[in-house]
């Protein structure tokens with residue numbers, strides 16, 4: 636090939652090549668400006684599906700057995716409610732839904748406040764011992780009737796329903812501990828009597844021992860006048876921790892160390908009741 640032809644071919648080649656590049660680039664340009672092609676959306680479930688790997692062989696651990704359930708009812712509330720409610724399911728006799736309780740003759744501490752403070756401490760102690768604990772109230776600003784509190788324990792199918800109160804008497808010299816349960820003839824909870832009576836007995840003894848209360852000042856009262864016991868379908872009792880109308884006992888009930896003794900006494904009593912160690 637002579638030089639002239641080679642130059643001509645080169646020139647033609649360059650032109651052809653240039654044209655090809657131009658066409659390619661124009662086509663690409665057009666492609667990029669096209670709306671994206673519709674692609675089927677991936678199924679969410681598929682895209683999110685985890686990679687399945689065979690489960691490793693696990694040594695089965697024993698399922699922890701949940702502890703017994705105790706419902707604690709810190710008695711009363713900041714505002715009483717005089718609205719009458721039947722004292723038992725279907726009863727004609729009525730009683731105020733709930734009162735605001737008594738108060739310390741020296742300290743002026745309201746009973747509802749003391750009841751809640753001790754109940755919160757008792758919950759802590761019982762949970763540390765493996766029980767499950769539910770309080771009917773965790774603040775003083777609630778509106779709960781006595782029957783309603785028992786219905787909570789029923790609904791939760793509690794193993795025990797313990798109502799925390801403090802006592803009052805017109806005689807300021809009266810002091811001591813008390814527990815209250817229904818009678819054997821209670822028309823609403825009759826079948827529960829042996830269990831509730833045993834609970835009241837063991838808590839009275841254990842609480843009395845813990846706070847150093849002499850035998851003569853320990854009272855177990857059986858009555859069918861307490862709505863909060865009459866509606867209970869689980870073993871239930873009321874604990875009266877002491878008399879807020881007695882100046883000395885009122886001061887003791889306000890003392891942290893004394894409250895701690897009460898809590899230990901009640902927790903020991905519940906341990907004993909659940910263990911069936913009742914004499």
Ligand SMILES: [Zn+2]
Nearest residue numbers: 710736800801
């Ligand atoms: Zn009370």
